[in-house]
Amino acid sequence: MLSQKAKYALRALVALARAPQGKPLVISEIAHSQRIPKKFLEQILLGLKHQGILDSRRGKGGGYVLLKPADQISYGEVLRAIDGxxxxxxxxxxxxxxxxxxxxxxxxxxxxxxxxxxxxxxxxLLDTRTIADAIAEPKSTPPVA
Known part of the structure; x- marks a missing residue:
C-alpha cells in the first residue's frame, strides 16, 4: 500500500513539474495547493533533495525545483526514496x-x-512511469470488465 508520505511526495513533484520551467516554488505554495501539512512537506522535500530529485534555492525568488526533467523522474525512484x-x-x-x-x-x-x-x-511499471506521465493529458482507456 502506498504510504501517505509517498502520496504527498508524488503530489509535490507533480506541482513542481507543472510550474513554469525553472521557477522555484516555496513550501507554503506547494502545501496550500496540494493540501499537504507544511511541516510534513518540509521533511519530504528535504529527503527528496538528499536523494538528488530536487534542488533548493535560497533567498528572494527561491524555493524548490526539480533537479532533472519530469520525464526522467520515475515513480519507482520516488517510492524507493520515500518508502524504501x-x-x-x-x-x-x-x-x-x-x-x-x-x-x-x-x-x-x-x-x-x-x-x-x-x-x-x-x-x-513503476520504473517506466514518470512524473511527466502523471501530468500528460489522459488517454482514453476502455473500461475494465
Whole structure:
C-alpha cells in the first residue's frame, strides 16, 4: 500500500513539474495547493533533495525545483526514496535483499515464486512511469470488465 508520505511526495513533484520551467516554488505554495501539512512537506522535500530529485534555492525568488526533467523522474525512484524497497518480500528486493526469517528454502518457496512475478511487474511499471506521465493529458482507456 502506498504510504501517505509517498502520496504527498508524488503530489509535490507533480506541482513542481507543472510550474513554469525553472521557477522555484516555496513550501507554503506547494502545501496550500496540494493540501499537504507544511511541516510534513518540509521533511519530504528535504529527503527528496538528499536523494538528488530536487534542488533548493535560497533567498528572494527561491524555493524548490526539480533537479532533472519530469520525464526522467520515475515513480519507482520516488517510492524507493520515500518508502524504501518496492518488493513485497525481503527476499525479492533488488536494492535491499534479505532472506526471509522463516524461510526453509528460497528455491522451492511457492510464495516467493508467485510474488517474484508481482515484484517484477511492479518494478517494470513503476520504473517506466514518470512524473511527466502523471501530468500528460489522459488517454482514453476502455473500461475494465
Amino acid at each position: 524497497p518496492l518488493a513485497p518480500l525481503p527476499c525479492l528486493s533488488v536494492t535491499a535483499y534479505r532472506k526471509c526469517a522463516d524461510c526453509i528454502d528460497e528455491a522451492s518457496c511457492e510464495t516467493r515464486r508467485v510474488f517474484a512475478d508481482v515484484a517484477a511487474q511492479t518494478r517494470l
